Amino acid sequence: MTGEPIDELDSASTDEARDKERLVEAIATGDREAEHVFAVRYLPPVGAMLLARSRNADLAADLRQEVMIEAICALRRGQLRDPSKLTQFVLAIARNVLNYHYRVSIRDPQLLELPEELPDLSSAMESGEDERREGLAMEAISSLEATDRTILQMTLVDGLKPGAIASRLKLQPDVVRQRKLRAIRRVTELVCGPSQSNTIRNITSGKAK
Amino acid sequence: MSQCTGRPADEWLEPYLQGTLPAREQEAFEEHYFDCPVCLAQVQALQAVQMQLARAENKAGVASLPSRAWSMLPGFVWAGLAAAGVVLAFIAIERHHTSASSPVMLAELHDDGGEVGLDVEGHVIGIPSEYSTLVAQALRTRRLPLPSASAEKDGDDVLRGESAAAPAFHVLSPLREVTMPMPEFQWQPLPNAKSYRVEIYEAGYRMVAQSPAVEQTSWKLTTPLTVGQSYIWVVKAETAAGPVPAPQAPVREARFTVADAKTLGAIEAARRQYPDSHLLLASLYAQAGMTSEAREQMAALESQNAGSGLVRDLSLSLEPGAKLPQPPSSTKPAQ
Numbered sequence A: 001m002t003g004e005p006i007d008e009l010d011s012a013s014t015d016e017a018r019d020k021e022r023l024v025e026a027i028a029t030g031d032r033e034a035e036h037v038f039a040v041r042y043l044p045p046v047g048a049m050l051l052a053r054s055r056n057a058d059l060a061a062d063l064r065q066e067v068m069i070e071a072i073c074a075l076r077r078g079q080l081r082d083p084s085k086l087t088q089f090v091l092a093i094a095r096n097v098l099n100y101h102y103r104v105s106i107r108d109p110q111l112l113e114l115p116e117e118l119p120d121l122s123s124a125m126e127s128g129e130d131e132r133r134e135g136l137a138m139e140a141i142s143s144l145e146a147t148d149r150t151i152l153q154m155t156l157v158d159g160l161k162p163g164a165i166a167s168r169l170k171l172q173p174d175v176v177r178q179r180k181l182r183a184i185r186r187v188t189e190l191v192c193g194p195s196q197s198n199t200i201r202n203i204t205s206g207k208a209k
Numbered sequence B: 001m002s003q004c005t006g007r008p009a010d011e012w013l014e015p016y017l018q019g020t021l022p023a024r025e026q027e028a029f030e031e032h033y034f035d036c037p038v039c040l041a042q043v044q045a046l047q048a049v050q051m052q053l054a055r056a057e058n059k060a061g062v063a064s065l066p067s068r069a070w071s072m073l074p075g076f077v078w079a080g081l082a083a084a085g086v087v088l089a090f091i092a093i094e095r096h097h098t099s100a101s102s103p104v105m106l107a108e109l110h111d112d113g114g115e116v117g118l119d120v121e122g123h124v125i126g127i128p129s130e131y132s133t134l135v136a137q138a139l140r141t142r143r144l145p146l147p148s149a150s151a152e153k154d155g156d157d158v159l160r161g162e163s164a165a166a167p168a169f170h171v172l173s174p175l176r177e178v179t180m181p182m183p184e185f186q187w188q189p190l191p192n193a194k195s196y197r198v199e200i201y202e203a204g205y206r207m208v209a210q211s212p213a214v215e216q217t218s219w220k221l222t223t224p225l226t227v228g229q230s231y232i233w234v235v236k237a238e239t240a241a242g243p244v245p246a247p248q249a250p251v252r253e254a255r256f257t258v259a260d261a262k263t264l265g266a267i268e269a270a271r272r273q274y275p276d277s278h279l280l281l282a283s284l285y286a287q288a289g290m291t292s293e294a295r296e297q298m299a300a301l302e303s304q305n306a307g308s309g310l311v312r313d314l315s316l317s318l319e320p321g322a323k324l325p326q327p328p329s330s331t332k333p334a335q
Helices: A014-028 A032-054 A059-077 A081-102 A129-142 A147-154 A160-167 A173-205 B005-018 B023-033 B037-057 B075-100 B128-141 B148-154 B262-275 B278-287 B290-306 B309-316
Strands: B105-111 B114-119 B172-174 B178-180 B186-189 B195-202 B208-209 B218-220 B230-239 B243-248 B254-258
Touching: A014 A032, A014 A059, A032 B023, A032 B037, A059 A081, A059 B208, A081 B023, A081 B243, A129 B037, A129 B148, A147 A160, A147 A173, A147 B005, A147 B037, A147 B262, A160 A173, A160 B278, A160 B309, A173 B037, A173 B230, B005 B037, B023 B037, B023 B186, B105 B128, B105 B278, B105 B290, B114 B128, B172 B230, B178 B290, B218 B230, B278 B290, B290 B309
Parallel strands: B178 B254
Antiparallel strands: B105 B114, B172 B186, B186 B218, B195 B208, B195 B230, B230 B243, B230 B254
């Protein structure tokens, strides 16, 4: 594989850039519907990022609301000058909120400047998507062979490399690598659901791995 | 819509969720999946699997689901949970068998609710791979990796040619060690002292900070000192007969150095990512010469490993002059 994975991407198309610009302008003018669109658009990746960095589902769920409120309040105040940088702007707020959480053991709610009219995130948060995904994850795990399940656990939870897993399971490292890739591909397809799994199946079938 | 082929997730997702992706790639991947539904779906899917597997490992299984989640579970999830109950039990049994057939462990201890160990082949278990060499050394030698500079601490506390009589009033820490920018100063009490005052000096004996009069025998600095800078500190006890300083000749000056920015950044990154991994943090602090912080981590580790000779030796290795058993002569290096 040559080059970095991101190199081959054009992650923000012109249409996306225009959408972001409209969204940022609408929120700055007080459009509550735009705030809802923003929350629906950014809550999932913010939640994923916070969970990846904290490994604490409850903390991630709490902090993602804080991130969205801070982001919307900043956008209302017109603090983002370049709308094409909306994603980086949200990411920076998310990192700041998480870092701040780790810096102070006792959090002072007064430090978060809340406006009188808080953004309504309820409809964006209560989709039940997380719970649906949890159920699918359990089903996906149960569909794996026992050895694959163990390899996945040692990889994702214990943070072990294939060499160490191979040593513990008395397998060849290459066998562990193959089984790990197969298991990750399988659970990802099962959890992503029918619409995503087709896309991903098409993608993975064309890979050299 | 993104034209992504899913390659970023294929390449980076696993190390990203393990927390081993370098910072630059981590940020690039996050920036990407924030705008890429294909990669975001893969992140969320594998995260969900990771969380379920982690719950299984903690042996709390289904019962550990957050209480607020129960009332929101749709019917098909209940079916999934029932199936998962069987799966989780199976995983627990299987892991038991796996451990029974594992290689012989040279060293093992409990940390962060899990097992940390070193097997006969030199593999470190339960520690992120980027720190495995550091921790392997500690487990193999039963000593925390102190920097060579801290050997100064092994020298005499009393200046040459002077009496070695132990002073009644002396400082405890920091004492010829590396500290955080706002260290806590500790000293022995002096009978009849009304209060104490700490003074901190930089090179050239220019005072840079002074405490108010305190009655207790410790004081924590509230404004940060310059990183990478060395300092001298004294504590003065106020008595009816006048101020009594410590240390005073023939005892050496109490010197300390604030850790440099790179060290502080590396430790903060580890502390943020693995806040409860006491052996890892103790090793990092010790390597940086931050022995007070390393002792705190070892105290936490001792509470989880009552009676462990390995943990006792690791703790003792922080104490100057402690008699430790000779480390094993050779084992295979950790991967």
